[in-house]
Amino acid sequence: MPLYDPALRYFLAVYESGSVNAAARELFVAASAVSRQMSKLEHETGAQLFERLSAGVRPTEAGHRFAKYAHRAVQDAGHVIDEIHESRSADTVIRLAAPNGVGHEFLPRLAGKYRSVHSGARFVLHLTDPAEATQMVRDGAADLAVTFNLAIERGVEIVHSAPAPLMAVVRPGHVLASYDVVGLRDLLKFPVALNTPNTTNRRLIDVVTASNGAPIDPVLVCDNPDATVRFISCSDAVSLLGAITIIKDLENGEVVAIPLREKELRQRTLQVQTAAGRRLPAAVQGFVDFVVAELGCIAA
CATH class of the missing domain: 1.10.10.10 (Winged helix-like DNA-binding domain superfamily/Winged helix DNA-binding domain)
Structure with missing residues (x-):
């Protein structure tokens, strides 16, 4: 209540x-x-x-x-x-909200890494669409959101923001894997796997392809990045994802990410958001600082 x-x-x-x-x-x-x-x-x-x-x-x-x-x-x-929460327990529950693209692997990895040093920290992670992740922060249902964004949001403080361009993602050995850069029209020669329409990823793709007069008819629509990677690793399909979404797969050499030629597909940002004007508990602020530092290391 x-x-x-x-x-x-x-x-x-x-x-x-x-x-x-x-x-x-x-x-x-x-x-x-x-x-x-x-x-x-x-x-x-x-x-x-x-x-x-x-x-x-x-x-x-x-x-x-x-x-x-x-x-x-x-x-x-x-x-x-x-x-009240701080006075009732020495342990702190940190409530996180994120879309699948950053919440399925990257954010849990950070939470585990943080807890190895701060053993009293506990987490509740909500995986939802980007707009709802931001709304949960506004409503106080989440302490912070790590989410993709295409516009300026009201009612939240942007603690960190960094470019999160889309990349063409293929299996090693794919025809496109040796390219330095590709365009959307290059992808139309192959089956394409896309995110669901409620994601910033898909919204951006749909706008750009509609304006170019070359809409993509995907052979797979999926909101789970792991499932998408499994699909393209066994076929000649191409997907469009951000590097942070497939960071583990890139590290393991399971996929190859190729920059896209269209500048419009580089407009997306990855943001760390907290409620505007809210004083965060010390433990939550510590995790926010940790997330920002880790994202800074990736950008560097």
């Missing part, structure tokens, strides 16, 4: 996006539910919080004042929970 009225989260989503519909998409609820919560808050405060416009909403002076209160209430609730 949240320590604050969920209507505050609805209000902040509308306040930050300037649109009831945009807030509804961000919160994964119906626009009518958001509108009801806004009406409820305006009734309780006795003030109009938003001016309704033809293209969205604009906060009134009362709305700006109420936003300051809402931010404080959400942040204070997070601080109280942190203090």
Whole structure:
């Protein structure tokens, strides 16, 4: 049960996006539910919080004042929970959220490495899509997200951000394995395995191929990177993945990653996100610093 009225989260989503519909998409609820919560808050405060416009909403002076209160209430609730958790146990549960691309292998490896030094640390890892990983941090359901992103996110602090370009991935001995760089049209000569449409990977690919007039009809659609690697290792198929997703497979020589010619496919970033304005418990902050340092070593 949240320590604050969920209507505050609805209000902040509308306040930050300037649109009831945009807030509804961000919160994964119906626009009518958001509108009801806004009406409820305006009734309780006795003030109009938003001016309704033809293209969205604009906060009134009362709305700006109420936003300051809402931010404080959400942040204070997070601080109280942190203090209670820290006082109840010497061990710390660190709640992580990540998409499959970084959460199936890389992040668990870091957690295990961290725990070998900090034996009191415990982890809960949620594997979900990138947008939901960010939302879990906003909602306080996760302490940090390590996720791929294509845009600037509201309500979170970007602790670390680094380029995460897509690469063409093939088995050793594949015709393309000796190429220094390939383009999307080169891939069309071979079967292609792609991620599911809810990933930043697939969204980027679909946009670029549609604009180029050369859509890809995949022979495999899968949200599990290990399964995709097993598929391409036994065939002439090509996949499009980030290097960090297949870091173990690259180290073991099981696949070859080839840079892509299209600059649009280099727009994705890998981010470490925490809730904006939240003071992290010392143990959580220690793990965040550890993750950032490890990512820095990879980039170097």
